[in-house]
Amino acid sequence: MLHFYKPTPSRWGFMLLLAGLAWTRTACAQDDLLTQLESQETKPTKTELVDATFKSTRLISGHTVQTPGQGTMVFLISHRFGTLNSGAYNFFGLDQATLRLGFEYGLTDRLTAGVGRSSLEKTFDGFLKYKALRQTTGLHAMPVSVTLFASSALNSLKYSDTYEHTLPRRLAYTYQALIARKFSSDLSLQLMPTLVHSNLVATAQEHNDVYALGFGGRQKLTKRTSLNAEYYYLLPAGKPTGVRNALALGVDLETGGHVFQLHVTNSQGMIEKFFVSGTRGNFFNGDLYFGFNVNRNFTIRPKQGFRK
Secondary structure, rough: OOOOOOOHHHHHHHHHHHHHHHHHHHHHHHHHHHHHHHHHHHHOOOEEEEOOOOOOOOOOOOOOOOOOOOEEEEEEEEEEEEEEEOOHHHHHHHHHOOOEEEEEEOOOOOEEEEEEOOOOOEEEEEEEEEEOOOOEEOOOOOOOEEEEEEEEEOOOOOOOOOOOOHHHHEEEEEEEEEEEOOHHHHHEEEEEEEEEEOOOOOOOOOOEEEEEEEEEEEEEEOOOOOEEEEEEEEEOOOOOOOOOOEEEEEEEEEEEOEEEEEEOHHHOOHHHHHHOOOOOOOOHOOEEEEEEEEEEEEOOOOOOOOOO
């Protein structure tokens, strides 16, 4: 007489459990093998630089981590008109233009020297920028780029008062660490801890050192346009009387070898001495200076086997 084995419900459950464990073990083994294969396939073998964090050496008024390549000279024309709320008599600020002309030159791919002259207080300025760290991906990736910046500014106004305006008393200095990360092809952000030192201040109660923490960024809109923003928060210790935090919004337009930067800001100055420690306009009360920067690059000394 034939006897057929008929599993009971408890035996069915036990068999299903064994089958599940066997399948899980097999799946885990397959996953481990795939993970090992994927890690072997994607393991970076070289370091790649992240370039073009910003399109210009200027974000709006302030510097970016960008430095021109070795042998490249950048010519900058910067304008700030009067405030938009100055009325129709001043053509809404267009009758009150200030100007800065500047040259920057890449001594190496990392080190830049620059000079400029502003009509505001007839100020001459000079600076050095050094790209200390560069953002990289792959092997030994670096998450940010860091550029160190130092500048001096000389007020060359003629005074008619009896105070002796010696050369040291006309000087101011700025020191910055520019820390930026390019998060994607569209978005880059930058942090700018800043110190501005003025040898001469208005009153004995004012501090010679002004500390600020700057924030800025660039959001790409199209292939050749981007929206930029820049803000400098003045730390309470040392904040000059009547001075406000500088805020600026702008648009970059890239056309061939030129970058046009259009913006509005509550600061009339175009160097750190003015827009970090000397901004007095209220951005939200209509004290808006419309302005623009024009950047033009020239290759002065081609590299060997490159830029020919």
